[in-house]
Amino acid sequence: MLPISETELNAYVxxxxxxxxxxxxxxxxxxxxxxxxxxxxxxxxxxALRAAFVRILAEPMPAGLADLAKGRPPSAxxxxxxxxxxxxxxxxxxxPWDRRDMLAALVAGSFLAGAGVACMAGLLAGLR
Amino acid sequence: MRENRHPAGDVEAQIPAxxxxxxxxxxxxxAATADQMVAEVIARAFSGDQRPQIGAxxxxxxxxxxxxxxxRMRAARVKAPTMTPAPRPDRPAGLREAFxxxxxxxxEALLLVVVEGFSYAxxxxxxxVNRLGVATRLARARRDLDAxxxxxxxxxxxxxxxxxxxxxxxx
Numbered sequence: 557m558l559p560i561s562e563t564e565l566n567a568y569v570x571x572x573x574x575x576x577x578x579x580x581x582x583x584x585x586x587x588x589x590x591x592x593x594x595x596x597x598x599x600x601x602x603x604a605l606r607a608a609f610v611r612i613l614a615e616p617m618p619a620g621l622a623d624l625a626k627g628r629p630p631s632a633x634x635x636x637x638x639x640x641x642x643x644x645x646x647x648x649x650x651x652p653w654d655r656r657d658m659l660a661a662l663v664a665g666s667f668l669a670g671a672g673v674a675c676m677a678g679l680l681a682g683l684r
Numbered sequence: 685m686r687e688n689r690h691p692a693g694d695v696e697a698q699i700p701a702x703x704x705x706x707x708x709x710x711x712x713x714x715a716a717t718a719d720q721m722v723a724e725v726i727a728r729a730f731s732g733d734q735r736p737q738i739g740a741x742x743x744x745x746x747x748x749x750x751x752x753x754x755x756r757m758r759a760a761r762v763k764a765p766t767m768t769p770a771p772r773p774d775r776p777a778g779l780r781e782a783f784x785x786x787x788x789x790x791x792e793a794l795l796l797v798v799v800e801g802f803s804y805a806x807x808x809x810x811x812x813v814n815r816l817g818v819a820t821r822l823a824r825a826r827r828d829l830d831a832x833x834x835x836x837x838x839x840x841x842x843x844x845x846x847x848x849x850x851x852x853x854x855x
Contacts, residue, residue, distance in 0.1 A: 563816070566823045570797055572804045572815075598826055602798045604779050609799045612704040618719055621703075624726045625696035 560584050565591065569598045694741050695729055701800055702726075702749055708795040709753045711784045721756065725749045746800070747810045750792060757788060782832035790825025793818055 560568075560581050567573045568581050585592040699722065706718035725748045729741075783791065796807040797818065804815045811818065 562823050562827075563819045566826060567804065567819050570804070570822065572819070597830070601779070601826070601829065605783065605794065605798050608780050608783075609704050609708060609795075612707050613700045615703070617699060617703070621699055621719065621723055621726065622696065624723055624730075625699055 560591075565595060566598070569595055569602065695726055695745065698742055698745050699726070702745060705746060705795055705800060706749055706753070708783075708791060708799065709749070709788070712780060717756075721749060721752050725752055743806060743809050746796065746802075747812070750810055754788070778836075779829075779833065782829055782836060785832055786825055786828050789821050790828055793821035794825050794829075797822060 564573060564577070564581070568578065573581060585595060702722045702725065703719060706721045707715060710718040710721065725745060728748060729745060783794070786794075792811060793807060796802045796810060797804065802810065804818045807818045808815050811821075813821075
């Protein structure tokens with residue numbers, strides 16, 4: 557019998573194989589304890605994953621999300637949203653010359669100007 | 685004028701599952717980020733200025749969340765090279781920690797198929813791949829998860845509390 561591919565074995569674990577292949581895979585696993593153990597481990601892992609995430613469904617929903625889903629206007633959302641949830645999309649920098657950039661440019665500019673003056677002074681002193 | 689593409693009830697019913705998916709994508713201790721992503725996806729679902737989309741509303745919402753998280757991860761990768769926190773040293777890493785360390789592609793597939801119960805065909809539509817692509821990602825993710833769980837497993841010596849004290853390693 558041809559060996560079953562790892563991909564098909566995964567599909568088998570997820571119940572995604574065709575019925576006629578299912579019987580074949582089952583028979584193949586019966587003759588291969590190592591692969592059968594792997595399939596059992598994956599099934600247990602599936603259950604553990606579901607169990608690890610199931611409690612999130614029961615968590616209380618942040619008010620902002622429920623309002624949004626009901627199609628309420630954004631003003632009502634921001635008023636009732638929990639403080640840590642910002643519903644505004646990340647604001648892109650509107651203009652490249654925001655305050656911080658201006659300050660950086662100012663500092664860099666004055667530094668360059670100072671260096672230039674010092675250079676010129678040095679040069680003039682050297683020429684004398 | 686707002687155009688409601690989704691009946692409000694449809695979207696609201698999906699929120700708990702969307703939050704769960706977002707939490708699995710964002711990782712442990714990232715609940716606020718996860719909820720923020722869900723909020724953005726819902727807001728976009730109701731906004732009229734969206735490209736016309738195909739597929740069932742439920743799949744559309746999960747697809748939107750998937751792509752939003754991918755762009756968030758891309759943006760975050762520029763700033764910080766690693767997203768997943770290192771496993772805490774005080775306790776052995778379990779399935780949740782191993783899962784959080786699994787690459788994003790694998791986590792997406794596992795969350796959609798195993799946790800949310802989507803079929804391979806549905807997961808394929810959400811992820812923008814074919815059924816085989818979903819199966820391949822799942823296979824890789826499970827292999828990865830197995831390897832991590834194996835690597836994180838404490839040494840038998842550490843696991844056995846009945847080990848006589850005179851056999852302990854002196855540091």
